[in-house]
Amino acid sequence: MKKIKQWWLKEFESTNSQNDWWERKKQLWKERDAEIVKVKGKGEIFQTLQLEGKTEYRYLLHLTYLIKQNKHFHIEEQVIPHEYRMKNGKVVDHKETKRNVTLEIQPSFITKERDSVLEEERFSYDRRAAVQYAERWWNSYNPAYRIFDVDCTNYISQCLRAGGAPMRGAPVRERGWWYSGSSWSYSWAVAHSLRWYLSGSRQGLKGKELYSAEDLLPGDIICYDFQGDGRWDHNTIVVTKDAYGMPLVNAHTDNSRHRYWSYEDSSAYTPDIQYKFFRIGE
Incomplete structure (x- = not known):
């Protein structure tokens, strides 16, 4: 897969500053005496589409957050699908890709498991x-x-x-x-x-x-x-x-x-x- 040039962080900040999830993520850790002290990321294009004479690129943005909580550090990772178009050599319409949240086999009638076997059976969970x-x-x-x-x-x-x-x-x-x-x-x-x-x-x-x-x-x-x-x-x-x-x-x-x-x-x-x-x- 073709790697995206390292404009990702600037684009990430500018794109997601309009979306409250990024602010909520920072606030989430702030409320827990923690902060995101470093963000790294890499994008890799997985699909190129031709739409009405325009080229659309879809890529996976792999973000790595270094989080400091008191004296404790841990790394969080997240992969978010994004898409963008190029116009006159510049990135336009850069946004998070909407996913289809409907699973093809998901039935509307499934409610609750009813088990006819009343006797409990234990297993050793590793x-x-x-x-x-x-x-x-x-x-x-x-x-x-x-x-x-x-x-x-x-x-x-x-x-x-x-x-x-x-x-x-x-x-x-x-x-x-x-x-x-x-x-x-x-x-x-x-x-x-x-x-x-x-x-x-x-x-x-x-x-x-x-x-x-x-x-x-x-x-x-x-x-x-x-x-x-x-x-x-x-x-x-x-x-x-x-x-x-x-x-x-x-x-x-x-x-x-x-x-x-x-x-x-x-x-x-x-x-x-x-x-x-x-x-x-x-």
């Missing part, structure tokens, strides 16, 4: 293996699995599977949690379905709902309803903690590493956001 997987694949894709346009839940399911979570329910897509290569359960790849599966399952993979993000451990899962409308949109996995013991998470769509759990810096964030915190394996 948190370390789940986190190692989350770190290995946060910005790439395991060829053993399909890539979805909205890949957040597929990625989280892979992390859970790497931690030893048992699959069950195949081949019925409305039941259980499973992946077979050519098919998969809705709970494997749809955020709304996984949220209800974790709280409704009584055997194998299940989640114990907690009431504070601070209580989460690496390997646990957070679910997000950005609009607060009862439709769950996103999932992340806790991989580590900040200096005050609050979760930092990894995710796909947008690919993120060691991001503060609350997602207040997300372009999808609204004041009505709702969260569910799930302890896995206990």
Whole structure:
């Protein structure tokens, strides 16, 4: 892929100064006695389009933030798709690319997992293996699995599977949690379905709902309803903690590493956001 020239930072600042997510990101850390002391980035073009006689370039902007929180430092990474056009040798219409947030297999009728098996079945959850997987694949894709346009839940399911979570329910897509290569359960790849599966399952993979993000451990899962409308949109996995013991998470769509759990810096964030915190394996 062709590398973009190093005008990215100036363009990033000027483009995103009009968007409040960048200000919210800085404010998010300021409120936690932290600051972003350094930002580095690299862009790589992945698509060139000819539209009505104009050339449009689409690229992935990989940002790395060095964050200082008291005496503690950590690195956060994020990959954001952008696009721009060239006019008279200058960059114009430089903006974040809007993504299609509708998953092709997402059913409107999926609500809550109803498990006919009342007897609980325990499994040994390897948190370390789940986190190692989350770190290995946060910005790439395991060829053993399909890539979805909205890949957040597929990625989280892979992390859970790497931690030893048992699959069950195949081949019925409305039941259980499973992946077979050519098919998969809705709970494997749809955020709304996984949220209800974790709280409704009584055997194998299940989640114990907690009431504070601070209580989460690496390997646990957070679910997000950005609009607060009862439709769950996103999932992340806790991989580590900040200096005050609050979760930092990894995710796909947008690919993120060691991001503060609350997602207040997300372009999808609204004041009505709702969260569910799930302890896995206990």
